[in-house]
Amino acid sequence: MINLLYKYFFLCLSMAFWDKHVETLPRDKLEELQAKRLRDTVARAKKSVFYGPRLKGVEPTVFKKPADIGSIPFTTKNDLRANYDYGLVCVPKDEIIRLHASSGTTGKATVIFHNRHDIDTWTELLARCIVMAGAGKGDVFQNMISYGLFTGGLGFHYGAERVGMLVIPSGIGNTKRQIQLMKDFHTTVYHATPSYALHVSEEMARDGFDPKEFDLRIGFVGAEPHSEQTRKRIEDIYDMDVYNSYGMSELNGPGVAFECEEKCGMHLWEDNYILEVIDPKTCEPLSPGEEGELVVTTINREAMPILRYRTGDLAKTLEGRCACGRTHVRISRIKGRCDDMMIIRGVNVYPSQIEDVLMSFPEVATTYQIHLLRDGSLDALIVKVELYPKMFDGDLAKLKKLEADIGKAISDEVVVKPRIEFLEPGTLPRAEGKAVRVVDKRCEM
Numbered sequence: 001m002i003n004l005l006y007k008y009f010f011l012c013l014s015m016a017f018w019d020k021h022v023e024t025l026p027r028d029k030l031e032e033l034q035a036k037r038l039r040d041t042v043a044r045a046k047k048s049v050f051y052g053p054r055l056k057g058v059e060p061t062v063f064k065k066p067a068d069i070g071s072i073p074f075t076t077k078n079d080l081r082a083n084y085d086y087g088l089v090c091v092p093k094d095e096i097i098r099l100h101a102s103s104g105t106t107g108k109a110t111v112i113f114h115n116r117h118d119i120d121t122w123t124e125l126l127a128r129c130i131v132m133a134g135a136g137k138g139d140v141f142q143n144m145i146s147y148g149l150f151t152g153g154l155g156f157h158y159g160a161e162r163v164g165m166l167v168i169p170s171g172i173g174n175t176k177r178q179i180q181l182m183k184d185f186h187t188t189v190y191h192a193t194p195s196y197a198l199h200v201s202e203e204m205a206r207d208g209f210d211p212k213e214f215d216l217r218i219g220f221v222g223a224e225p226h227s228e229q230t231r232k233r234i235e236d237i238y239d240m241d242v243y244n245s246y247g248m249s250e251l252n253g254p255g256v257a258f259e260c261e262e263k264c265g266m267h268l269w270e271d272n273y274i275l276e277v278i279d280p281k282t283c284e285p286l287s288p289g290e291e292g293e294l295v296v297t298t299i300n301r302e303a304m305p306i307l308r309y310r311t312g313d314l315a316k317t318l319e320g321r322c323a324c325g326r327t328h329v330r331i332s333r334i335k336g337r338c339d340d341m342m343i344i345r346g347v348n349v350y351p352s353q354i355e356d357v358l359m360s361f362p363e364v365a366t367t368y369q370i371h372l373l374r375d376g377s378l379d380a381l382i383v384k385v386e387l388y389p390k391m392f393d394g395d396l397a398k399l400k401k402l403e404a405d406i407g408k409a410i411s412d413e414v415v416v417k418p419r420i421e422f423l424e425p426g427t428l429p430r431a432e433g434k435a436v437r438v439v440d441k442r443c444e445m
């Protein structure tokens, strides 16, 4: 009964706006604002060690409309790595109040800096997303995602507080406690990766709970690719609405694009970002509706603006106006990545990181393969490794020790615990041309 009352009460709040003026700005006004912010951003970016020489001779006044952005060179993840630590910062250091990093990266990570203005605008973006999906004051919000350097935790946390929700900063893991909190404090909205959302429901079932008997009415899921079927499955299991949330640390984190209640694509906040879609091979711009790599420019960030950032994410823009009344462009679900980055349990992992670890063990032969499977609702990482023949001399204890050592070294490096399988040399398929290092069967399962 309480559940029904909750749902009725919040139904009345639906179709709400956080910042209606900006969210429904006519296209011509929106583009005017973009052009102005682009000019300001270019002028500011010139102050950084990285962009200074790159933008030499480029006058901000040449950017009369957002489409003029094409004359600026792309920025890549490698540029960010090469200019670690403060190379892209364009404000005095004592103005910076926050550092974040891309998940899963080790060594020279991709770090992003924010000043007070940046944290405030990011918070506003999250507030917009939360209210757009029908959540708000009166909701109890459980943030079941990593806090810390990863942006999902603090980003959502600030946005949820701004709209006046009661925030439970439960972070990721400790699933039994998550369920307890959800039950005791009548959580109505949560944020999680889709795989963790499913994992929690399995744990609920194991503990004798029906996920539908909780007060949950909205789930925000993101940080990793997932299908429409996965959304539907989570919605059915919990009897709640699930909204897709897209972002990346380089562009703040969550709050870049988000679904409205129509659930037909994610609105990308164009007063803060300029979106382009390019062919990842030729770098040529694609027509609206064609699938390609998203290239995004931050136009409302002061401490560390990024111009024409190649996200590596594949998606397309959706045609036509959205029934919700918002004028900001919609993008499709992210299909995947055009580089080789894997997202395992929400953590970014590059095959080269695993290769580095493997190759540091002299017992390991030259060929390996990474297999990604589904273990229940969670991702499983299996590393198949060929060993030199001398290792197969019947000494099982030696193999067991090596298996444990490699497993530990990989999980230290990429934060995900792998299963190691040893093979005799020549067992794995050899490809003509590029070796197939990753076999991802998660979508087939």
Ligand code: AMP
Pocket: 101, 102, 103, 104, 151, 221, 222, 223, 224, 225, 226, 244, 245, 246, 247, 248, 249, 250, 253, 311, 313, 333, 334, 337, 343, 348
């Ligand atoms: P990070 O920089 O650690 O926040 O990771 C960002 C990456 O996570 C993005 O570039 C995407 O590849 C992926 N990602 C984030 N949100 C989504 C989403 N809703 N759907 C698919 N992939 C996502």
Ligand code: ZN
Pocket: 260, 261, 262, 267, 322, 323, 324, 325, 326
């Ligand atoms: Zn909409």
